[in-house]
Amino acid sequence: MNAEALLLSLRLAATVSFFLLVLALPLAYGLAFSTWRGKFLLESVVALPLVLPPTVLGFYALIAMGPRGPLGKIWQSLFGHPLAFTFAGLVLASMLYSLPFAVQPLVASFESLDRRLLDASAVLGADRARTFLRIILPLAWPGFLTALVLSFAHTLGEFGVVLMVGGNLPGITRTVSIDIYDRVQALDYAAAHQTALLLLLISFVVLSIVYGVNRRVWSPWLAK
Amino acid sequence: MLNIHIRKQFRSNGAQPFILEAAASFAPGFTVLFGPSGAGKSTLLDCIAGLQQPDSGEIRLGERIYFDAARKISLPPQRRELAYVFQSLALFPHLSVEQNIRYGLAKLRSSDQVEGTQSIATAFHIEKLLSRRPAELSGGEKQRVALARSLITRPRVLLLDEPLTGLDSALRRSILEDLRAWNNANRIPILYVTHNREEVDSIGERVVALVNGRVQETGAPRAVLDAPRSVELAHAAGFENVLPAVVVEHRPADGVMRVSLDHAACEIEIPLGDAAPGTEVRVAIRAGDILVATEAPHFLSARNILPGTLESIETRGGMVALRVKAGATFQVHVTPGAVRALDLSPGLLVWLVIKTHSCHLVR
Numbered sequence: 001m002n003a004e005a006l007l008l009s010l011r012l013a014a015t016v017s018f019f020l021l022v023l024a025l026p027l028a029y030g031l032a033f034s035t036w037r038g039k040f041l042l043e044s045v046v047a048l049p050l051v052l053p054p055t056v057l058g059f060y061a062l063i064a065m066g067p068r069g070p071l072g073k074i075w076q077s078l079f080g081h082p083l084a085f086t087f088a089g090l091v092l093a094s095m096l097y098s099l100p101f102a103v104q105p106l107v108a109s110f111e112s113l114d115r116r117l118l119d120a121s122a123v124l125g126a127d128r129a130r131t132f133l134r135i136i137l138p139l140a141w142p143g144f145l146t147a148l149v150l151s152f153a154h155t156l157g158e159f160g161v162v163l164m165v166g167g168n169l170p171g172i173t174r175t176v177s178i179d180i181y182d183r184v185q186a187l188d189y190a191a192a193h194q195t196a197l198l199l200l201l202i203s204f205v206v207l208s209i210v211y212g213v214n215r216r217v218w219s220p221w222l223a224k
Numbered sequence: 225m226l227n228i229h230i231r232k233q234f235r236s237n238g239a240q241p242f243i244l245e246a247a248a249s250f251a252p253g254f255t256v257l258f259g260p261s262g263a264g265k266s267t268l269l270d271c272i273a274g275l276q277q278p279d280s281g282e283i284r285l286g287e288r289i290y291f292d293a294a295r296k297i298s299l300p301p302q303r304r305e306l307a308y309v310f311q312s313l314a315l316f317p318h319l320s321v322e323q324n325i326r327y328g329l330a331k332l333r334s335s336d337q338v339e340g341t342q343s344i345a346t347a348f349h350i351e352k353l354l355s356r357r358p359a360e361l362s363g364g365e366k367q368r369v370a371l372a373r374s375l376i377t378r379p380r381v382l383l384l385d386e387p388l389t390g391l392d393s394a395l396r397r398s399i400l401e402d403l404r405a406w407n408n409a410n411r412i413p414i415l416y417v418t419h420n421r422e423e424v425d426s427i428g429e430r431v432v433a434l435v436n437g438r439v440q441e442t443g444a445p446r447a448v449l450d451a452p453r454s455v456e457l458a459h460a461a462g463f464e465n466v467l468p469a470v471v472v473e474h475r476p477a478d479g480v481m482r483v484s485l486d487h488a489a490c491e492i493e494i495p496l497g498d499a500a501p502g503t504e505v506r507v508a509i510r511a512g513d514i515l516v517a518t519e520a521p522h523f524l525s526a527r528n529i530l531p532g533t534l535e536s537i538e539t540r541g542g543m544v545a546l547r548v549k550a551g552a553t554f555q556v557h558v559t560p561g562a563v564r565a566l567d568l569s570p571g572l573l574v575w576l577v578i579k580t581h582s583c584h585l586v587r
Binding site for chain 1: 270273274275300301302304306307308310312314316317318319327328330331373374377
C-alpha cells in the first residue's frame with residue numbers, strides 16, 4: 001500500500017473539510033433564513049457539483065488556476081508561484097467539488113429548527129450572534145457533523161478533479177484514488193485491492209457515524 | 225398606551241389576498257384579542273413584536289416609535305423591550321428551566337441573574353423545577369416557565385398568544401391569578417389572544433374583536449361577545465344558531481321587533497335594533513339559551529314559543545345536542561338528565577322557548 005498517497009489524501013480531506021465548513025456556514029445560513037427571491041439561483045450554483053462531471057469541473061478549475069487564468073494570476077502575484085499542480089490548488093478545486101456536501105446538510109438542519117425558538121430568542125433581546133451560538137449551534141450540531149464528515153469522505157475519494165487540476169505528482173498531488181488507478185494500469189491488482197478496500201472501509205465507517213448520529217440526536221431534547 | 229395602525233397584505237395562491245388592516249389602542253391592563261382562527265391575531269402580535277413587517281402604518285408605545293413606514297423606522301425585536309409568549313411556548317429544549325428563564329437577562333451581572341430568576345420562579349411557583357429540561361415538564365409547568373421567562377425581562381408590553389390552551393380550568397385559573405397579581409404590580413398593556421370564553425370573562429377588561437384582518441369591535445366582553453355584530457364573530461363567540469332573517473315590523477312601545485326566520489318559516493320577537501322593516505339580517509341564539517318543552521307551555525314571560533319536531537339527538541361529552549325543526553332548524557343544548565326526564569326521542573313533538581333577549585341581531 002502507498003502510505004504516502006494515503007497520508008496525502010487524509011491531509012487533503014482534513015484541510016478541505018475545515019475550510020469548507022467555514023465557507024459553507026454563512027452560505028447555508030443565508031440559504032436557510034434569507035427571504036431573498038433570487039435564492040434559487042444560489043441554490044443551483046451550490047448544487048452544481050452534484051450533477052457536473054468531475055472532469056468538467058476540473059477542466060474549468062484548471063483554466064481558472066492556470067498562469068493566465070484569473071485565480072492563477074492572483075495567486076502568482078501573492079505567493080510568487082503558480083497555483084495549478086500544487087497542494088493548494090488541489091484544496092481549492094476540492095472545496096468546489098465537495099461544496100454541496102457541506103452546504104446541504106447545514107441548510108437541512110437549519111431549516112428543521114423551530115422558527116419560533118429563533119423568534120423567542122430575538123424577543124428576549126439576543127442579537128443574531130447570540131442566537132446562533134446559544135440556540136442554532138447546539139440544536140443543529142448533527143448538521144455540522146454531517147457536513148464535516150461528508151465533505152471529508154467525499155474529498156477522500158475524488159478522482160476526476162484531482163487528475164485535471166493536480167496531475168500525478170508523488171507526495172504533492174498523487175492521492176489514493178489516483179494511486180489505485182496507477183496500480184490497476186500497471187496490472188498490480190494486489191496493491192490496488194489493498195488500498196481500495198481501505199477506502200471502502202473508511203467510507204463505510206464514516207457513513208455509519210453520520211447516520212447513527214442523526215438517528216439518535218434529534219430525540220433527547222424533544223418530547224419523549 | 226400602545227397605538228397601532230397598520231396594513232399588511234399577504235400574497236396567496238387563492239383568489240383573494242389576505243389583508244390585515246388594524247387600528248387600535250391598548251391601555252395598560254388586559255385586552256383580550258378575540259376572533260375566529262385565521263383572523264390575523266397572531267400576525268398582529270408578530271407585527272407588534274417586530275417579527276413581521278407591516279407594509280404601511282405605524283406602531284408606537286407612548287412616544288416611542290416601534291414602526292413607522294413613512295419614516296422608514298422599524299425597531300428590531302431585540303430593542304422593543306416587549307415580551308411575547310407564543311402559542312407553542314417555544315421553550316429552548318436544550319436548556320434547563322433556569323437557563324431558559326435567565327436567557328433574557330444576558331446583560332445583567334450573574335448574581336443579579338440568579339436573584340431575578342429565584343424571585344420570578346417563586347412568584348410563578350416553579351422554584352422546584354429550575355434544573356429540569358422542558359421535555360420533563362407537564363403542560364401547566366411549561367406554561368408557567370414560558371410566562372416567567374418573558375416577564376423577568378420587565379417588558380413594557382406583554383403579548384400572549386393563547387398561552388393557556390390545553391389546560392384544565394382549575395390550573396388555568398391559578399395561572400391567571402398569578403398573572404393578574406403581576407399585572408397589578410406592573411400595569412403595562414397586555415394583549416391576550418384567546419378563544420376561550422371562560423378566560424375572556426375572568427381576565428377581560430376590554431375585548432378587541434378581529435375578523436378577517438380587521439378590528440370589528442372594541443368594548444367590554446359582554447357587549448362584544450354577547451351581542452356579536454357579524455356572522456364570523458357570532459360563530460367564534462360560540463353562537464351555534466346564526467339564522468338568516470328579515471325584519472317584519474318594529475314595535476317601539478314594547479322595545480322589540482318581529483323578524484321572520486329562514487325565508488318566512490317562522491316568526492320570532494327580538495330586541496329592537498336599528499334595522500328597518502324589510503332588511504335582511506341574521507339572528508344569533510346560543511344553543512344553551514333555548515328551552516325545550518314536551519307540552520305546549522302556558523303562563524310564561526318568554527315571548528317566543530315555537531312548536532317543532534325533534535330531528536336528532538347527539539351526545540357530546542357532558543351535554544346533549546338536539547336538532548329541532550321548528551320552521552327554521554335550531555341547535556339546542558340540554559343535559560343528559562333533561563333527555564331522560566322528558567323522555568326525548570327523534571320524531572317527538574316539542575316546543576322551543578326562547579327569551580327575547582337571548583336573540584341577538586347580527587349584520
